[in-house]
Amino acid sequence: MQEMTEKLHDFLLEDIDEMSQEWLDSREVEKDSIYTADASSETTEYLRVQNQYFTCKIVKVLIGESLDTLSDWAQEVAAKRAQRGDSLYHSIHHFKKFRLIFFKQIESFFHLHSSSITYEELFLWNKVVNEAFDRMIELFTLYYGQVSEAQSQAQKMLISELSTPVISISDTVGVLPLIGQVDDYKNSDFAKKVMPQAKELNLSCLIIDLSGAPSINTMMTNELFQVIKMLDLLGIDTTITGIRPEIALTAVQLGIDMSKLKTYGKLKDAVNKLLHE
Incomplete structure (x- = not known):
């Protein structure tokens, strides 16, 4: 048995x-994929080298090399594919395609030595x-x-950093625009970012504009109104603009008293009012 396995290995x-080459020739034009048939010659050669190294590893498994030796190659290539933004689907698709090519070679070997x-x-x-x-x-x-x-996670952290900037529009008035999907990952540090910024700018009034946030969950709504209370303790008045009906409903359900809160439908109305007081 070992003799024929070694012959297959060599074959x-x-x-x-x-x-x-057969695998490379089987490629089709695929949008935003490293595997596309119209890739540059440099990319094609890069894929060829990776494929040949992978094939060599698979072949050596036949003669007893551990499957653990595949780990380093898989980690290196997977990291590069993910960093490039190539889809996992395309990579798995080509693994399966090459498996068929590999087994076709085993079949050829079998036909050559079927009697043995x-x-x-x-x-x-x-x-x-x-x-x-x-x-x-x-x-x-x-x-x-x-x-x-x-x-x-890195992108979320960056978005979080960029999504809570307090913008000074006068010596005493600032604007905090909440933009995009305001979900749980912003909750934990929302107050920690807003409070120091407002204090550092020496604001007496902060406008929190919600018109750019399509939705805010219950936890974030509660966090938002807790920040408003803390700003009040610092002597900073808060005005809310662009508040949506569902946010107001959530606030009421949470038992938050909005009767003393200054609100405006549009940011420009609040800015005009506060800058001309």
Whole structure:
């Protein structure tokens, strides 16, 4: 059994160039994908080198090399794909496509040596190769997800930093525009950012404009009104503009007294009023 496995190993190594070329030739034009058929020659060669290294690793698994050796390659390539913004779908699709090409080469080897190959050997090769491909896809998906999650968290932190700026429009009046989806990730540091900014600018009035926020959840609504109370303790009056009916309803349901709160439908109305007082 070992003799034919080693012959298969050598046969596949000799055909690495052929398998890589067949895979590259099978590409189609895919929008926003590194695998697109109209990629540059540099990208094509880059893919060829990666594919040949991967193929070599899979072939060596046939003669007993551990599946753990696939981890470093999977981590490196998955990170690069995620950082480029290539979709996970395209990568998995091409793993599956190359698996078919790989098995076609095993089939060619079988036809050349059918009289010397037992069904036991054939089943073993099928099992080992499929396990190797499956393990690679699992590792690739895992590492891709980790990098994507890290990127997502970094983007959320950046958005959070940029989404709560207090803008000074006069010596004593500032505006805090809340823009975009105001969800839970802003809750934890919303007050910590707004309070120091308002104090540092020496404001006597802060306009919080909600017209750019399509929705605000219950937790964030509560946080917002807690900030208004804290600003009042600092001697800073708060005016709300662009408040939506659903936000007002949530505030009432939370038991928040809005009767003493200054509100305007439009930001420009509040600005005109406060700047000309």
